[in-house]
Amino acid sequence: MKRPGIARVIVTLLLGAPGCVQPASRPEYIEVVQNLQYAAHRPPESVRPDDPDAAALDPAPTPPDLLGPQPVDAYIPQALRENRTVQAARFNLLALKARIPQVTALDDPIVSNTIYPIPSVAPQYSLMGYNPYNLLIAQQFPWCGTLCLRGQAAEKDVEVALAELAAAELTVVADVKRAYYDLYFNEQAAKILGDNRKLAVDFITIAKARYATGNTGQQDVLRAEVVVTDLDRELLRVSQGLATARADLAQQAHVNPESDLRTLASMPINGVPAEVERLYRLAVATRPELKGRLAAIARDERAVELARKRYYPNVTLGLSYMDMEKTNAVTPKTASGMPNVGLFVGFNLPVYQKKLAAGVAEAEARAIADAKLYDAERDSTYREIKDLWTQAKTQRDIIELFRASILPKSVQALEAATSDYQAGNVDYVTLITAWREVLQIQLQIAQVETELGKALASLERAVGVQLNQHPPGPPPTAPNSTAIPIPAPQPPAAGAASPFRRPSPANPDPAVEGPNMKRVPPSRPNATLNGKLPNAG
Helix, strand or coil: CCCHHHHHHHHHHHHHHHHHCCCCCCHHHHHHHHHHHHHHHCCHHHCCCCCHHHHHHCCCCCCHHHCEECCHHHHHHHHHHHCHHHHHHHHHHHHHHCCHHHHCCCCCCEEEEEECCCCCCCCEECCCEEEEEEEEEEEEECCCCHHHHHHHHHHHHHHHHHHHHHHHHHHHHHHHHHHHHHHHHHHHHHHHHHHHHHHHHHHHHHHHHHHHCCCCCHHHHHHHHHHHHHHHHHHHHHHHHHHHHHHHHHHHHCCCCCCCEECCCCCCCCCCCCCHHHHHHHHHHHCHHHHHHHHHHHHHHHHHHHHHHCCCCCEEEEEEEEEEECCCCCCCCCCCCCCEEEEEEEECCCCCHHHHHHHHHHHHHHHHHHHHHHHHHHHHHHHHHHHHHHHHHHHHHHHHHHHHHHHHHHHHHHHHHHHHHHHCCCCHHHHHHHHHHHHHHHHHHHHHHHHHHHHHHHHHHHHCCCHHHCCCCCCCCCCCCCCCCCCCCCCCCCCCCCCCCCCECCECCCCCCHHHCCCCCCCCCCCCCCCCCCCCC
16 A cells, blocks of 8 residues: 655655755854844944943054055055945945846746545546545746846846946045045145244244344234244144044044044155046046946846747646555556656747837837936046046146246245345335245145145046056147146056057057956056956955
8 A cells, every 4th residue: 555645745855855955144144133133132322432332333443554654555455445335336246146046047846736635535537546646846947048148137237236346446546545635735734834833933033133133113023923823823723624634534444533644745646648538548448337337238138138038938847746546446446556647838828919019118228228328427427537637737737837936936035035134125024925925835736736636536536447557648749839848757667558559459458458358456556357256255
């Protein structure tokens, strides 16, 4: 006598066992769950400042290698590692990458069984006997090429996420540089004001000496003392800006805002590219937002093909098993008791043409919309590059004009006014006016240097690549030009391709490589993205 219950249990265990095996959770997810549980048990608003648990809410400690004067490149790797927006984009990339094996796999097979425990009302067959148990296994197969198209669309989603990650990294790099240049300006302003305060104190000494000899009145001494007090006020204002700039840089690096973050005494700034047309081409080839739009258009093309695949049916193949017994059969003498196996084929009927046509129209409209968004993004990129390039070029010319002409002449005027005041040839107003002019020019030079650095950082963000990877060529000069000479930027290293020359087939430009172009990560100037997905672990 057969026991269908035992066979049923065995088959059920064999089919269900693989579904019970689950992968281990990522350490980051375990940490998130633990933090949620802790926050539910102890909300942050319930933690008092003197509570021992308040230490968990303190800012992150600062790595020792970031303390003291550091170049801007020292803060970029720290910001890329710790920036939460970049981390979120990285995990979003991993999430979309994990979607590929899901959409390219078949749907789960369907297993059904039917038990007829009462022989008197169960199916009976005169030649086969009593049918106590039926087992059915079915698997649906999409139309040919559907799974491949799904995988290709998912891969394009991964490319879109990769472009978003690159855009997030470039944004962080630009934000770090802008915060660094703000800190640099405030430090330079504090140094300039401190040096000029010493000079103002010397003016007090000169005014007192002249007052002692009767060559001037006491008002010159009082005016000199007011100037020192006014500088002290300016130093207080600059100290406030210094603290704010340091906190902004600490925010980008995800460190304690009380950290002693400082810039270098002198700030090297890359040259301004001489040809804006070259920047347009670099932006089209490397800007992540544009590459992401192209990936979205390619994804929409796959979506259109998938919509057309719905005009074809999905095929379902199945296997049925009928257990038969002579026992309890209505005709036990003629019943054989042999089990029966059957095959079946099923498919859906795509007869609702309006629905199918609407799906194709929707997919095509999305593809056209993404193509228009690409054009809009490209036009916006061109405008942004033109604006930032013009700003950087203007600020560079202003700096050269200050250093080559205005500042030297102002210093000469101050030296002459100081000598004449000591000799009694000019009054104190003339002296202090010449001194204030020099002070303002020095502050303006530091301010324009900062704005130039920030403009170049924003220009790199708009182009999508570091400008020192594609340094500018020598600017064109007119034969009879009378403009102030500007030092030419350093030429590229020996053997390197000129950044503003069309690359030859034997020596292509690494930033413009056609369909398989590579992006230079902002944190590693000499590295290229080899197409591998980043590991969030």
